[in-house]
Amino acid sequence: MKKLLFFAISLILYSNSAFTQSAKLDTQEAKALKEIWGKLGLVGREEWDFEKDPCGDLGHWKFHLICDCSFESNTTCRITEIIITSQNVSTSLPRDFTKLQYLQLLDLSRNYLKGTIPSEWATMRLSTLSLMGNRLSGLFPTALTRMTTLLDLRIEGNRFSGPIPKEIANLKILEKLDLSSNDFTGQLPAALAKLTNLITLRIRDNKFTGKIPNFISQWTQIERLHMQGCSFEGPIPSSISALTQLKDLRISDLEGEASTFPPLGKMLQLSILVLRNCLIDGQIPDYFRFMINLNTIDLSFNNLTGEIPSSFSQLDSAECIYLTKNNLTGPMPGWVISSAKNVDVSYNHFTWDASGPKRCEQRTINVVESYSSSTDKQNDIHPCLRKDFPCTKSNALLIRSLHINCGGEEVNINNTIKYEADTKRQGASTYYNGGNWAFSSTGNFLDDRHSDTYILSDTSNLHYISTSDTELYTTARRAAISLTYYGLCLVNGNYTVRLHFAEIAFTQYNSFNSLGKRVFDVYVQGELKLEDFDIVKAAGGTGRVVIKSYTVNVKNNTLKIQLYWAGKGTTGIPFRGSYGPIISAISVDPDFGTPNYGKGSEVGLIGGILGGLCFASVIIVILWRRGYIMSKKQYTETGEMSHTTSFS
Incomplete structure (x- = not known):
């Protein structure tokens, strides 16, 4: 049976190979490909012979070129995918890509392309287009808003600017959209609400303004949402609770109005949660116990109060927990100190108890400046744990550089x-x-x-x-x-x-x-x-x-x-x-000549000076009594003698 199965698989592979070797790339597409290669400046970089069929000899093709050779009874091939990445292509985008009528995937990411997207590209029937990491510029290209077949659009890391046009609503079947690291401005248009098939949306590092819109509730299929570094205004809208399919949510550095913790209790599939510097007040909710897939949780640089919920100790899948710089109080939970995870609870206001950490270096646990300066038993707390963080060495010799x-x-x-x-x-x-x-x-x-x-x-x-x-x-x-x-x-x-x-x-x-x-x-x-x-x-x-x-x-x-x-x-x-x-x-x-030693050092300095003076006085008295130091009479006589001698 195994031999028969092996023979069948071999026959299928041989048949596919035979079809591929006998089929040839369409003549017009071969001509267009050669023109594209020339305009991208790739001729001479590769050893590929343009007289050979790229669909029949992929072994010598250093770039990814995929063909469909099922046309005209398996005798003709059409190019369906082109991937040219990390080749530092520095030209403009050729219009000639439109001549490849069956092209579905075009990936030109991480190059050095300039200019903008040709208007002629609007006729292309691409499903995937990646231009990430180039120098493309100008307003949001209108050609993109007319590519209604797009499922995946990535223009991250370019120099596009201006507002997102309302025509983006034309991309109704779009599933993945990445606009990160451009110079887009203005508010997010309501037209984005029409993209109800979105699975991924990354718009971080732009110059958007205004609040995070309530219409995000329309993206009920979304699994990955990144809205960092855009200076959006808070608070995070409560409508975010509708995004129950989210696996990766990242929002950070909001401006304006503070709010309590957003309603995320139904996002049970979350793996990555970043709500950093989002002006969140109040206590951490206890629903995290149900998020059994959480790997990374970052709630740092907020104004969270109260104790760390006990549910955090049950996040078995979590590898990284960041609660840095909040106003968390109460005793530090024992699971934090004994954890093998990366846990950062530094810069908080915990109260001291006997089970607290005795030092700041705790393997993968960061607890520096984690205890209130007003907490009791300050003498029991290592100085680096205190919020006022004084010099960590007792009787230390102070340094000046x-x-x-x-x-x-x-x-x-x-x-x-x-x-x-x-x-x-x-x-x-x-x-x-x-x-x-x-x-x-x-x-x-x-x-x-x-x-x-x-x-x-x-x-x-x-x-x-x-x-x-x-x-x-x-x-x-x-x-x-x-x-x-x-x-x-x-x-x-x-x-x-x-x-x-x-x-x-x-x-x-x-x-x-x-x-x-x-x-x-x-x-x-x-x-x-x-x-x-x-x-x-x-x-x-x-x-x-x-x-x-x-x-x-x-x-x-x-x-x-x-x-x-x-x-x-x-x-x-x-x-x-x-x-x-x-x-x-x-x-x-x-910047000082005479150092300012501080209050504690001043006491020591004054004490040292007084002690030195007392010691010197004792020595002088002893020497005087033993006759090593002259009396006033002896001094006068000797002085007069010396004076007479010096002028004789």
Whole structure:
């Protein structure tokens, strides 16, 4: 029986091969393909002989070209799919694609294409079109609104601008729409409500305005909804409760009006939930116990109050839980401290009990600054757990300068300034103490097909950097959501803080890799210093250095530098999961001549001076009594003698 089955399968494969080898690509399509190849500048790049049939000799075809050879009794082939990705094609889009009448899938993502979409493309009967990661520009192309056969449209990571036209309602059967990382403006048009077959909608990183519309309730089939980094106004509408098929919901960085937690209780299929910085007040609902598929939950940077629901301890499938920077209170649950998951409950207001953590470094658990400064038994709490976060060393010797090579090995600049090594690689939910400094890292890189990378390294992209400084910029520390550096045990006073940046993940050259855009915010001592900071824009290119300097007053012996990703910038160049703030180095130098030691140090200094004076007085008395120090009479006589002798 097995031999017979094997023979049948072999016969089918042989028959298909025979049909493919005997069938030829339609003459007109072969001619059109050659014209397209020439206009895209691909002639000469490949060893493919245009005299050969691309549908009959796919083994030598380095790009994906798929044909349907069932035409005219299996003698004629038609091109149905073309995929040309990551080839840095830098031309305009050829009109000649319209000559391929049976083309259904066209993927030209991650190239360097310019211009806009030709109006002639409106006649194409594509089901899938991906132009992600190019330089295409202009208003939303009208040709796209006339491609009524489209099921999947992706124009993420381009330079399209203006409002979304109401004609988008023509795409009634559209299932996937990705408009992320463009410059679209205005409110979301009501016409989007007509797209009731949507399964995926990604509109993050644009310049949309207004509230998240109530008509989102019409997308009852949607499974993936991303609305990050667009400055939409809150609150999240209650109509979102109708989206019961959602598996991946990401909304972040809303403006305006606060609200209580949105009604998500019926979204039992959720795997990823991000409601970060969404102005959410009140307590966390208890319905999470029913979301058995949750893998990642991010409720950070809100104003959530009360205790962490006990239902969170039952999220067995959850690998990452981020409750960073809220106003959560009550005792910290025991499951948090003992968890093997990535759990970040830092920057909250828990009350201390005997079962609380005794230190901040807790494997994959981040609890830094997690306890209220007014909580009882402050002496039992490790200083780094307290909200006021004083110097973490008892009887510490205070320092007056600090230099960190973020993400790199120790570096000596001109043998005068030593930048300390910072090479710890964990970071999804991490607090690390390096001695006189520490860092807190929050977040994993969603959609990253590679392993999460929290340290970037590259030496090939650096330009215009003096030889003595280059080593500082070959590495950088990265975080997915938030990265905070602390300077610990600093003498109180004014300092010059320099933050060193260089973009080393993107290239300078004319390729799709140069189209990546990294945008984040920078806070120093809690004050916003840089909003929507783009290293490449500030430095004038990739691999170039930009240093931001600030005069900062240090109190309580602690300096705090925070970098925060607000959902803006590209996330798919050079590959999915490429985003988040980075920093190359930090230097902190005093602006004072005489240090301000702070209240505690002043007491010690005064005590030391008084003790020294007392000791000196005792020594003087002993020496005087033993005759080593002259009396007033002896001094007068000797002085007069000396005076006479000196003028004799």
